Amino acid sequence: MGIQTSLDALHTADRLIDAMRLADDLAFEAGRTGGVRTIRILAAAIASDDQLTAIAATHALAEVIDEQVDGILSALLSSERGFLREHAASALGSRLPRPDTVGRLIGLVSGGGFGGMVAQRTLEQWSPQVPDLVAVGLEGALLGVREPAARYRLVETLGLVRGRVATRPLLAIAADAAEEERVRVAAVAALGQRRGHRSIAGVVEQLAVGDGFLAQAARMALVDLAAGSDQNGRPDDGRDDEPRERETGGLTVAQLFLHADIDAGLTQAGSGDNGGIATLLVRLGDELVTGDTVDRVLTLSRGSVAGALDSVAAIAGSDTGHLYGRIPLLSDPVPSAEAWPLRVAARRGIRRILRASGGVDMLHLRMADVGSLAAADVARELDIPVVFTVAPDPHAVIQSLDLAGSLTRWNFGDLDEREHFWFRSRLVQELAADAAHTVLFPRPNLETDMRELVGIDVTAHPERHTIVPEGIDLEVVDRAVAEARSHAAGDAPSAALVELRGLVEALPEERRGLPLIVSVGRFHRVKGMATIVFAWASSDLKDRANLLLIGGNLDQPSPDEREQLGLMDLVVASADRAAAGLLLPGHQPNDTVARWVAAARFGLPGLSAAQGVYVCGSLKEEFGIALLEAMGSGLLVVAPNGGGPATYVRDGDTGFLTRTWDAALLHDAMLSALDAAAREDSDERADRSRATVEDSFTIQAMARSLSEVYGDVHDDEVVLHDWSLATR
Template sequence: MEPGSTGLVTDAGSHTPGRGNPIRCRLRTRDMTQSLRRALDEVRQAPLVVDVLRSGDRLAAAAARESGPEPVRLLTAAIHDRDELTAVAAVHALAQVFDDGADAALSELLSHPRQFVREHASWALGTRLPRLGAIGRLVEVVVDGGFSGVLAQRTLARWATSAPDQVASAIEVALTDAVAGTTRSRLVETLGLVPGPVAGRALLGLAAEDDEHPAVRLAAVAALGDRPDDDDTVALVRRLATADGELGAVSRLAAIDLGIDDAGSGEDRAGLTVAQLFLHADIDRDLSRAGAGDNGGVATLLVRLGDALAAGPDVARVLTLSRGTPQAALDALQAPSRAEEHLLTPVPLLPEAVSAAQAWPSRVAAQRGIRRVLRTHRPDVLHLRMAEVGSLAAAEVARELGIPVVFTLAPDPHAVIHALDMTGGLHRGNFGAADEREHYWFRARLVQRLAEDAAHVVLFPRPELQHDMRELLGLDVAGQPDRYTVVPEGVDLGVSAAAAAELERPGAPGPALAELDALVAALPERRRSLPLAISVGRLHRVKGMATLVEAWASDPALVERCNLVIVGGDLADPSPDEREQLERVDEVLARFPAAADGLLMPGHRPNDVVAVWLAAARAGRPDGNGPNGVYVCSSLKEEFGLALLEALASGLVVVGPAAGGPATYIEDGVTGVLVDTRRPDEVARAVRAAFDLATAPGQAERVDRALERVRADFTVQAMADRLSSIYAGAVRTAGRS
């Protein structure tokens, strides 16, 4: 059926095109099918994976002009082919065909033996009319969970607007068979997206049931906050709000959502209120979790940037949203400091914190929590970064509330896809399996949607910005200069200055220096005076930490020249991504056991501690590490590289990727070395070259040159000034001034 129409489709019947001249109809159908075949051939013959992201759009556009059984047959055959990349494109093209046969084919794909096909069918069905026979299958996908369950849940929520009773009944049937609390809570969360009395009565019963699984009750209570405020709902939420623990906190948040409890803040201020978010971080003022899990450079940036924005003349208040507990969210809403200009506002995601790639099932909770914060504080503009669940949820809330969005557009996942394509790690034969883990197709479409809907788009500097945007994303940024602005990220030079001063402070070393000294003292005696090659970041394959260890460990001369320090990762409770990198490091050391004595992996450390360690790596320590260390970033993809900038500001020679942001501020052979980080041998060569630079004559001039480069263009204060102007322009454009 035609996407966007309303109604309910049964499993019987098929669409028949309007009648006319039979010969003319056959000729028109043949011409259209030939156009579809050409578009399909373009997808199959595209040389690069990123090319298919755009040719897939053209295939879908060609399919939208088709009707009848032939295009359905043609696309279904492509879906069953071994070419996984073409199969994905064909699923979404099939969803555009004007024919009941397309609905039937998509429904059948929910039972396809390949997981990625089922996943994309769940997504694609959301553009179609509700199909009675597919509702139960989609509920089964929700039961299975994961990213597929998220896509099925979105489709069911869309179908529920025109078929609420059918969707609610199917979910209730599934609940009678589901035993596990996590499964039941997913189903209840989905039930909360269904309007109407059938779903409402079921949610009230589940929320009131004392013997129900705690996660199920939490999901039901949270969903009640989005229902009409009838007497039964209000009475139950008020009663549960007196409960202790998480149930009471979630109930009090639901009371705020219903409007029966006051959230507290939201006073008018002279100047802009700006909201920014990164939901996959545990953000606190001390940045104590920096480098653990997904608490990377962006978490540090948002704290520093929020402070700098609020200190400027045009921004009155900054809201930084990150994940937190229901009680923390409640406290922030009900007892904010009215004098505080930069508020850290937690969003409860209810499930256990997971990595960004695994966090998509928190979409509904994220959307609910973001809506609550934005309704309370009424920001004038919302700044989004990255194609992840927080941006997806926040963009939907912003559209609902009429808040203009500024979006920082990076070619991600496009750059990662391209890099993996170039190394052979991603190709037509394995794209579907890779997409199941990383959701490349969905995230690429999300980037496209966020950029299209944004009031203004911010870009990172890149050596070939216009070329990369055109080739990777198909965007002509030069043709719309008023819509796109390049804004470099920035660091707080005060942090680097304080770290350098710490080295000069008389008396016993402070805690940061004492810890570094102890780490070095634990090394074999012959290694204690060696300089450090240091790298700071998350333990994630994109950051290339295991590649760096391999580059260093496999080069005997380099092992004898320096110790390697990897700062990052939650070693006490590693995430799956962190465990993967730690296992790879163990494999490297098993091959090069002589290097084990010189590798230091202390785990994550607060940003201020890292700054002191960088300063010590350059200056050296009495009876500790030697001077003239270097900093190494071996990321497969680095859009900008805040840790690299902090290392430059500390006076270290740096090694960074010869692409993306680092190539715009590292002077190759002067302040650092640019390298193809995909090759461990090249990384090792670059580290050797960096040590040569660090011990060459003219060190004072090199350090001054690097610091002036950072000071001129890459401070967080300069970034805040540029963004303030962009925010004001976005608000004016949206008519909110």
């Protein structure tokens, strides 16, 4: 095609998602042609105002074998444009190390954030070739950096350098009582990954005495040292402490979501990033272990160091059941978009749990986040096959923002600094390509969407892909419906309904008797909670119904939650919420949510009318657990016209599909749903909604389908292993 022709095609692509895919062609042409002219053309593109093209040109330039390229990419690490610094740091990972570049990468690590993470990855990739150069550079940087968080990052990176050159300074930092505690924790955590140095165990054992954070981290490091690993956390081929043999014949499957505090009672559902995925993993794990294929499920989520130590012991001592493993991220909880710098701690924590388990047969990953990035590394190290659920995320979000006009090629880099669209899109492709099997959600145009949005042709090797709808626990929903129906008929309310009655009683007298519009989910811009408020409050909908939004940590909101609450306050001031009919109770336990959603259908005697509706305002919804629960309750729903919901919501019958990112269209769909619900005089439509869920979208059906996938993958791995032994 030629470098200029390829660049022109990318620059003139109508859709951003197409331009991102064309970046692969540009990189191929750059590597194929090379030469001074290619370098000049790409350098000019990097300097242009077209931010998307500048990013693509940066990665394409890294494919050109020329010393001049190293100088250009190294200079970009000091660019005034933050997104170019990040992408240059990532692109340099495929290049040979340069002394001047090492120093600039260390500067990015010290600065932190996503750019610091990608710079750290590149330094980790370079360290086997030039361990002394990287270690000396980091030690030098530590001499001039006093800020504890920056020192933590530098020490953590030093811990990734192979060889004894990094052991001496790590021991000194760990033992230095004048050093800030968190920095010492970084050194101790790194020492836990190193064997063969006689000073390490003694220092760590001394630090493990006591109850403070450092002592807990030291005890965790002792667990790692006992497990057996080399200095980068990989299995030590010389160890004599192989994982114990499991006594059961069924499979062990690990699944994870690090951005949540997942517990069996789902007490944190809806807070921060504790969304539908947390609910799904709990219900699914419980159901999987009731079948014949899977004996044990390990659900991994974030937790404290003490919780991690307890979970290691519990998992090591049990061969059956649904168990919860805690991954200590050595940091306060942060939103998923800001969690990338926790990669190293996540990787070590995941590996610790998987080693303690005595053997994991497969690892199921579900999204392009730091947890999957770290877990994929561990899976390669421990030779564990991966099942990956592929979804067009962030691709569908990019497409929606592109159509809405809020994301363009001229501001792509600026938004990419916050959302990391480019990195996450590439991570999806890499995880899918490396997976032993991929799981897909149903979509109206699945093959087309996967090819055009994600760049994956699912028809090429259909045996490697299985469509598995998500599912819900209808027993929970049915109990909630029975309670709500009973109360509507005059019986005393359950404890959960007493709480809801208390919320509605706080509304003005004139707003009592209106039905409820309800939505459940995280307070995150992708979930569109502020858009729902705008569509409701700025129209006649406010006179027709009260609005109940269940979710968010209102006491200690995350940055994403604060953003959504701020946008809501622009429409309805916080002091005026009750007068306007806006109810924000924050996140609630899953069982409570189910009862409140059911009450929207049947009403609360003397307080709320029956025939409320459910609204999902998400920019994209890959499947929609909360939507399915609402349909199982018999509510009419409003849902995104795309993704999973479009496969199970019958437009104009069981719900209304719309472009949820458009507030005007969302308003129209909400109004249509309220009108349709008000006209209903029987349970026929509600029964159809529930039947849709019962027929295809139960957690039991999902568990059966995944058990078959897991069994097939395990059988294939056994055949592959036997073939490998036979060919030695």
